Amino acid sequence: MTPRARTQSAPASTTDRARGALLGLAIGDALGMPTQSLPREGIEDRYGTVEGFLDGAADQPIAPGMPAGSITDDTEQALIVARLTIAGEGIVDGHEFAAALIAWEQDMIARGSLDLLGPSTRSALATLQAGAPLEETGRYGTTNGAAMRIAPVGIAHRPGPGLVEAVVAASRVTHNTGLGISGAAAIAAAVSAGIDGADTDEALEMAHSAALEGHTRGHWVAGGSIPARFAAHRDHVRALDPASAATYLYDVVGTSVQSQESVVAALLLVDRGRLAPFDTLCTAASLGGDTDTVAAMAGAVLGAVHGPGAFPDAVLRQVLEVNDLDLDPLVRQLLAVRHTSTTTR
Template structure:
């Protein structure tokens, strides 16, 4: 197993691990999570009072992983580009399957709104005009596997191209670019600190792509959240109360980078911390797992946790996809 493949596999597996760990606690409050579970230590069945994930067994992933893998497969099919109409169709098909299975964990607000507009005849270039939530950032890790971190403009353009159908806004592009760049830098061997620096730079560039929407500057909030959490004796409480863990990109993405600042050494522990936050913590944990997994590699993930994940989700097929995405990266680099 080559080092770069180990890191690509770590990014996608880490994303799925974080997502699965946050599945039962998503949309619960942090005080409730702490009272019921303390800090999480392993996968949990979804509790009956979770309106989104109740009835879901421990270890199962959510739409965060499913959408990332859909995006990854489309990148492979398109040689590094994603056909926006095919992405829209795949997302609609996925939601139809989930609905048929009785799941309440469906498409997020920006994606659903964009796909509804497309169904009503809106052009691809207009459907994502107001998509500013974290759906773009949660599924973007495969773009980071395919595109090298430099030149940053090429990476950010690839992110914006993928985002256009559902999240064609400055805020969403900034958040997604931050995650993609951090993943990409990790695959090239960057330390976590170096990867975060790449993410912040890409967020600044990403904020120049797409349609303007009001919102706090994502790059600045990543820096602030990272420093705030690192200086706090109760960093997870500070992230929950001040940074925020809602679906807004300018909350969820800085929250993920803040968790990485306080859990830099162990990707699984970082995912557990993120899943303990509450709010949209499956998405925060998925981003944490993707970045930390890319920086530390698949070998740093606990084998028993990976085995539990694969047993609960036997159709993920992440190793093959990681290899295919890395082949695209090699082709891009050979043409540079």
């Protein structure tokens, strides 16, 4: 069994919480790597409950044979967003982002990976390459691709109108819909609030408010409201025992790639995970469905609220070493953008 997180002796600093957001995203992503796109029953039969990093099995549909602790598209694309956010002094350029995503997928293909662009992103980029204007390319993007990679925008901006505008800019090319933007705004706002020192309830309140604002942006598409679904399920999920809560998340809330399912599931896991963040990410990885993305989104928020101390030392070392990650320069530069955007408003 993986050792549990160490106990923190002092509150995490702003830098620690920003680093925790990226680490939590990577840890959740890597925990869900071997179980992604599998039904819950199949995960239970093969693994029981995920308790730590696992190798991708030979028959894993997306990540066959990947070593334990490996990240997937969630973290890799979030790092692209981080670099473009820094380059754009807080705002992601849509055309540069599209080019970076196309280059990323070509690199993945060259490496023989099956972990490629999601359906909304691929469709949007094809539309852009066919000559459509940027404002139209993401008009049908309702999946969680924008939300899974948005954490760096939350690090670079404090909660407020500027954050939502930055989320729109980072989402527009692939997920320019109320659902896509609402989901991304919820995750970014919760991360941003956590970095400011918010506790779980405060971070989720910010997520709810930002999701409401995000729902009014972009193109309208039919689908249940993310903030309304979160509010409707929250008290019930809080009252359930762990096994019943996992069943409810999978069967009722949903863990598909659709934002109104997976983003809501991630936020509900954050609500339940305030006392045991790492165990909560293991639960997310065990749910079935889009496990790597649900766990990555929940991990980003939990890491922002609690800092790296939310996760065991051995887990932190493994995810950094396996993926050769050096997050500290990105954290420093994202926080520099955050400071600049705050002091210049």
